[in-house]
Amino acid sequence: MKHVLALCLALPLAAFAATPEFALEIKDHRFSPEEVHVPAGTKVKLRVHNQDSTPEEFESHQLNREKVIAPGSTASIFIGPLKPGKYTFVGEFHEDTARGVVIAE
Amino acid sequence: MLGAAIIVFRESLEAALLIGIIAAAARSLPGRNRWLAAGVAAGVAGAFVVAAFTSTIGELADGVGQELLTAGILGLAVVMLAWHNIWMSQHARQMITDARSVVQDVADGKRELSAIALVIALAVLREGAETVLFLYGIASQGETTGQVLAGGALGLGAGALVGAALYMGLLRIPVRWFFSVTAVMVLLIAAGMAGQMARFLIQGDIIPAIASPIWDTSRLIPDGSALGTLLHVLAGYDARPSAMQALFYISALAIIVIGMRLARQRPARLGAA
Numbered sequence A: 001m002k003h004v005l006a007l008c009l010a011l012p013l014a015a016f017a018a019t020p021e022f023a024l025e026i027k028d029h030r031f032s033p034e035e036v037h038v039p040a041g042t043k044v045k046l047r048v049h050n051q052d053s054t055p056e057e058f059e060s061h062q063l064n065r066e067k068v069i070a071p072g073s074t075a076s077i078f079i080g081p082l083k084p085g086k087y088t089f090v091g092e093f094h095e096d097t098a099r100g101v102v103i104a105e
Numbered sequence B: 001m002l003g004a005a006i007i008v009f010r011e012s013l014e015a016a017l018l019i020g021i022i023a024a025a026a027r028s029l030p031g032r033n034r035w036l037a038a039g040v041a042a043g044v045a046g047a048f049v050v051a052a053f054t055s056t057i058g059e060l061a062d063g064v065g066q067e068l069l070t071a072g073i074l075g076l077a078v079v080m081l082a083w084h085n086i087w088m089s090q091h092a093r094q095m096i097t098d099a100r101s102v103v104q105d106v107a108d109g110k111r112e113l114s115a116i117a118l119v120i121a122l123a124v125l126r127e128g129a130e131t132v133l134f135l136y137g138i139a140s141q142g143e144t145t146g147q148v149l150a151g152g153a154l155g156l157g158a159g160a161l162v163g164a165a166l167y168m169g170l171l172r173i174p175v176r177w178f179f180s181v182t183a184v185m186v187l188l189i190a191a192g193m194a195g196q197m198a199r200f201l202i203q204g205d206i207i208p209a210i211a212s213p214i215w216d217t218s219r220l221i222p223d224g225s226a227l228g229t230l231l232h233v234l235a236g237y238d239a240r241p242s243a244m245q246a247l248f249y250i251s252a253l254a255i256i257v258i259g260m261r262l263a264r265q266r267p268a269r270l271g272a273a
Helices: A001-018 B002-025 B034-053 B052-062 B065-097 B106-139 B145-171 B175-203 B226-235 B244-263
Strands: A022-029 A029-033 A035-038 A044-050 A056-060 A065-069 A075-079 A083-092 A098-105
Touching: A001 A065, A022 A035, A029 B065, A044 A056, A044 A065, A056 B106, A065 B065, A065 B106, A075 B052, A075 B175, A098 B106, B002 B034, B002 B106, B002 B145, B002 B175, B002 B226, B034 B052, B034 B106, B052 B065, B065 B106, B065 B175, B065 B244, B106 B145, B145 B175, B175 B226, B175 B244
Parallel strands: A022 A044, A035 A098
Antiparallel strands: A022 A029, A044 A075, A056 A065, A056 A083, A083 A098
16 A cells, blocks of 8 residues: 555656657658657657648557647657667658657667 | 558548447347448548647647547547447347347437447547548648549548448357357457557556556567457557556456446346336
């Protein structure tokens, strides 16, 4: 019971600790940068800005994430904590060009 | 054109399979087709509204409005599927013996049909909004609208065909087992949706993942493979689920099974009469 209580108290505190942010851009149906280096073992926030005039869907099976990003808008996507390794992602609506990888280290 | 067909097929598959299963499960209810059609129509209309407001929705709640909306849609669908299964387990015996006796309580039947229509509307809305956005995207970048629409129609037709095939297949199951089969299918779909709901809440950082992933079967059955996709749609398969996702999945499964058990012990008012 004590542990549960401690956990309940710790969770909101952990949420307040600043989550590292990483910015990405989508332009001409490509991600930039195409390689994102993030720390392993901690939750991080990706801020993906879609500069194209068409919507895109950020999708990654390896990160277990999917999110539609409207043209001209910025989406927040929380990922991790990740084990060290490579995690690929794509823009589902333009899968042939919009590709990238998150590298947790 | 082929690109449009493939994406629309992928998006429509989930809704088509759900409609196939639900339509089969509700086969002896009067006015079923009207309610199903109403559900699809409402879902399509909703999809256009959500697609038009994607940008606005995305900016709500500190940029996680989309996750909240999707999780809300999934949560409501889980509740409606649970309601459907519990209602069915209360009426299944009557349906097997005499389909007509079920419809004596018209109001009761209508509640069940409206729950079904809502489930279908929500499924069509969720998958449809992405389809609309995607088609809009390719239409606005070169491909002629005619080609895009043709591709979309092809994908939608293929999705509908798979749903119809499942429906026909289910109807061939002997009546004795029929309701058990559809109940298990609906149960797994509901649990899968509960798991997906957790995934979106985690993506929006609203609830913690606890541990992620708790297992990794991506080598065995990759998420994007044909089998992975089918299992994902029918049973909520995820190659790398978080502990929270599994918790939502198991909880939904347990609650619905308990609800069905209780409903079976306390037969419908009609059965007692």
